[in-house]
Amino acid sequence: MRNRFASTFYELGQRDPRLVVVVADISPAGSIAKFREDFPDRFINTGVAEQVMIGLCAGMAQRGLRPFAYTIATFSVFRPYEMIRDDLCYQDLPVTVVGIGGGVSYSTLGGTHHAMEDVALMTSLPNMSVVAPCDPAETEAATRWLALNNQHPAYLRLGKAGEPDLTSAAAEAFIFGRIRHLRKGWGTAFLTYGPITKTALALADAVERRSGQPTTVVSVHTLKPLDADGLAAVLASHDQVVVIEEHVPHGGLGSRVKELAWDTRAGCDLRLFSLKDEFIHLYGNHDDVLAAHGLSFAAIAGELGLL
Numbered sequence: 001m002r003n004r005f006a007s008t009f010y011e012l013g014q015r016d017p018r019l020v021v022v023v024a025d026i027s028p029a030g031s032i033a034k035f036r037e038d039f040p041d042r043f044i045n046t047g048v049a050e051q052v053m054i055g056l057c058a059g060m061a062q063r064g065l066r067p068f069a070y071t072i073a074t075f076s077v078f079r080p081y082e083m084i085r086d087d088l089c090y091q092d093l094p095v096t097v098v099g100i101g102g103g104v105s106y107s108t109l110g111g112t113h114h115a116m117e118d119v120a121l122m123t124s125l126p127n128m129s130v131v132a133p134c135d136p137a138e139t140e141a142a143t144r145w146l147a148l149n150n151q152h153p154a155y156l157r158l159g160k161a162g163e164p165d166l167t168s169a170a171a172e173a174f175i176f177g178r179i180r181h182l183r184k185g186w187g188t189a190f191l192t193y194g195p196i197t198k199t200a201l202a203l204a205d206a207v208e209r210r211s212g213q214p215t216t217v218v219s220v221h222t223l224k225p226l227d228a229d230g231l232a233a234v235l236a237s238h239d240q241v242v243v244i245e246e247h248v249p250h251g252g253l254g255s256r257v258k259e260l261a262w263d264t265r266a267g268c269d270l271r272l273f274s275l276k277d278e279f280i281h282l283y284g285n286h287d288d289v290l291a292a293h294g295l296s297f298a299a300i301a302g303e304l305g306l307l
Contacts, residue, residue, distance in 0.1 A: 001133065001163050004139045005140075005156075012143075012144065013039060017042070020066065020068070021043050022046065022068070022069050023043075023070045024046050024052075024075060025075075026070070026071045054069055054080040054087055054095075055083055057087075061093040068095075068098055072115075073099030073100055073157065073158075074101075074106075074113050074115045076097050076099045077122060078115075078121075081121065089125045094151050096146045097154070097156070101159070102158060102159065102194060103115060105160040108284070110283075111281075118155070118157060119247050122155040123251070128154065129225065131155070131156050132221055132223055133156075134166050134221060135166040136163060137168065138167055141174035143156070159194060166197055169182075170219075178227050179220050179221075182197075182201070182218065183204065187207075188215045188216070188242065189215065190215065191241060191242070192245060196246045203297065203301060207306065223256075232266075240269040241257070241269070242271045242272075242304065247274055249272070252274060280293060
């Protein structure tokens with residue numbers, strides 16, 4: 001995902017001199033390195049100074065540029081949160097904060113590099129939009145929209161690298177602010193976002209094998225502004241709705257869907273699966289950490305009675 005972001009941003013930057021990248025102590029690779037080489041006056045590395053990164057972006061936006069602040073998610077969100085709130089959101093500036101490795105993608109680097117609470121924090125900010133694509137193609141679509149159309153602060157939550165294509169056969173196109181049906185069916189619907197959409201699709205396959213009925217899988221890529229009408233329609237038209245997210249239980253998609261289910265008096269069986277509300281001290285790869293949080297295919301399938 002980060003590679004597709006970089007190549008897309010480089011392509012757009014060739015045509016739009018307003019696009020600027022400000023990074024904080026991260027080694028540029030791939031097309032971001034090429035962007036630095038070809039447009040050195042539009043690439044700044046602040047070092048371990050994430051607050052400065054956000055402040056610079058705010059100033060650039062006030063001068064008519066379209067800056068993207070780019071680093072690992074924990075450092076793009078948690079360390080400069082006050083500056084994001086006051087410099088970007090309070091002044092409603094068109095700056096995109098890019099968080100690489102949302103959730104527990106940086107598994108082996110431990111809790112300091114796990115962005116488990118970022119969606120809750122960023123969706124709570126006035127004027128802030130939050131976008132979390134599920135694969136490289138959605139990453140490209142989101143990057144293009146944010147670079148060309150967005151007029152407000154935004155948070156782009158990305159995975160890391162190696163994510164598979166999940167949307168080439170999607171039933172609907174990517175539209176900012178709208179849920180996107182990857183599959184349309186009935187009976188059971190899966191609501192999800194980010195790279196863990198891969199697990200949701202695998203679970204949907206298991207449900208279809210068990211029931212013989214096509215399932216619905218929805219990419220809720222825009223977490224703010226949330227498509228409440230679209231989600232309410234899913235809740236009203238399915239017997240079971242399953243939310244899967246790589247985020248803590250509070251303040252994410254699951255919390256919002258529960259609110260909508262209550263407000264709309266939805267009658268479906270609603271099941272929520274998220275990271276645990278705890279720091280898990282485990283050394284392992286991404287799948288190992290997800291499994292420890294109960295977000296593996298086997299754990300969710302067991303809870304849904306599919307094994």
